[in-house]
Amino acid sequence: MGDLEKSFGIDGIDVFIVVSDINPDKLNKLTKVAAGWTLSVVSNRGQKIFPGPLPQINLTDVQRCRFLAPAADLKSITALLTGLENAGFSWVHIEKLLSLNGKPQYSVPQGA
Amino acid sequence: MLTHQREHDNEGLRQGRGEKVRAGCYLTGMGKINIGLIEGDGIGPEICRSLVKVFEAGRFPVNFINLEAGLKAIEREGSGIGAETLAKLRDLKVAIKGPTETPVGGGHKSVNVTIRKALDLYINLRPVQSLKCLETPFKDVNLLIVRENIEDTYAGIEHRQSLDVVQCLRLITRSGSERCHRFAFETAKKLGRKKVTCGHKANIMKMSDGLFLECFKEEAARNPDLPSGDIIVDNLCMQLVSKPQQFDVLVLPNLFGDIVSDLCAGLVGGLGIASGANIGANCAVFEAVHGSAPDIAGQNKANPSALLFSAVTMLQHLNLSSEATRLESALHKTLEQKNTRTRDLGGTLGTNEFTDALIQAIKS
Numbered sequence: 001m002g003d004l005e006k007s008f009g010i011d012g013i014d015v016f017i018v019v020s021d022i023n024p025d026k027l028n029k030l031t032k033v034a035a036g037w038t039l040s041v042v043s044n045r046g047q048k049i050f051p052g053p054l055p056q057i058n059l060t061d062v063q064r065c066r067f068l069a070p071a072a073d074l075k076s077i078t079a080l081l082t083g084l085e086n087a088g089f090s091w092v093h094i095e096k097l098l099s100l101n102g103k104p105q106y107s108v109p110q111g112a
Numbered sequence: 113m114l115t116h117q118r119e120h121d122n123e124g125l126r127q128g129r130g131e132k133v134r135a136g137c138y139l140t141g142m143g144k145i146n147i148g149l150i151e152g153d154g155i156g157p158e159i160c161r162s163l164v165k166v167f168e169a170g171r172f173p174v175n176f177i178n179l180e181a182g183l184k185a186i187e188r189e190g191s192g193i194g195a196e197t198l199a200k201l202r203d204l205k206v207a208i209k210g211p212t213e214t215p216v217g218g219g220h221k222s223v224n225v226t227i228r229k230a231l232d233l234y235i236n237l238r239p240v241q242s243l244k245c246l247e248t249p250f251k252d253v254n255l256l257i258v259r260e261n262i263e264d265t266y267a268g269i270e271h272r273q274s275l276d277v278v279q280c281l282r283l284i285t286r287s288g289s290e291r292c293h294r295f296a297f298e299t300a301k302k303l304g305r306k307k308v309t310c311g312h313k314a315n316i317m318k319m320s321d322g323l324f325l326e327c328f329k330e331e332a333a334r335n336p337d338l339p340s341g342d343i344i345v346d347n348l349c350m351q352l353v354s355k356p357q358q359f360d361v362l363v364l365p366n367l368f369g370d371i372v373s374d375l376c377a378g379l380v381g382g383l384g385i386a387s388g389a390n391i392g393a394n395c396a397v398f399e400a401v402h403g404s405a406p407d408i409a410g411q412n413k414a415n416p417s418a419l420l421f422s423a424v425t426m427l428q429h430l431n432l433s434s435e436a437t438r439l440e441s442a443l444h445k446t447l448e449q450k451n452t453r454t455r456d457l458g459g460t461l462g463t464n465e466f467t468d469a470l471i472q473a474i475k476s
Contacts, residue, residue, distance in 0.1 A: 046283075058287060058288070060288070062283075097271070107268050
């Protein structure tokens, strides 16, 4: 167990994917990329775009996808990233979602 | 219920006067423009009452539609501004608001941030002008701060990485930067301004601020008739507190814009008279920058000037230039005389009495 896991729980990961022209179909596809993971929220420059209707705002081509899973580990994270790539999504950055004594150590998108 | 019609063309015509109002705004059957009005909290309701009274007395062609946000909305629906109110704002296209409070704790999001993000109000516009009624070290300050209002560190993307380290992601995009600079140059030209200067820290943040600066230079090249330049933001702050008159229009990314616009307000007397506008492609919300001042709420002490100056910017936005000029001139005239100022500016008038004095100035 590494230093991180000794201190923190891991709730899931934020995966930043590059998708131009994000739309409801692509968002729906994201919900099914890997078993055992729940797509909690997708945001664009910090503003929630999923769940719910796509907001009428200027959208850039990077979407932050928050995937949650109990006790996420290397194996399940790898399965998620593989699932994303197999579904045709390019991921560019991930951040682990840490919790400390059950308290989330990550911010919530606007509108979520 | 008043009948109204929406303008479909790029230019709308107001009945009887032949003046062009901003496209897309609702006109009532009486030729007035429907504007959303959010009273807000604390002194918000009373300064908004002042605004409405001034507009009625001046016969400005505006019909205010009351919308709820702030503490009352939290009590009623658990959120500082509800989805229905946001939808109405989007539909009305123009609104003006008093200050709203965000309770500490309870996870409540700022109403201002919610409005900006939900309606994609990508510009925060802050006019900063010396007032003769206020003694400050600086005279003849006349700045216009254009602040990018959506991205930068205000995307709010933060993660803890270890017990020692927390990270905040700063997003700068080409699309966001381009439209910000386009707005800055277009507005500068519309208002007859003389120079646009970009504040940045591209010497350190070579990629993110580098991109913001690159987009600025591209827009400057498209506007060769308007002088422009750039300056490192710390030098900008030093220059502003030394010789602010050397600047005209400033355009900055979100975080620096937030800091510099409040610095500039301090040059001319503080946030009590500071006005602001949040502007998007399809919607604009104008506001006084100061807080809700609950300690003086309901006591006839509040100074409505900041909200009224915001209304000047709103009238300019609506292309109601003669109304904007009348209101602005009347504000300056009223504030120039010590005996027609509110107490915070060295006078003796309450909110209501100041409003009456302003109305006299408008009518004269």
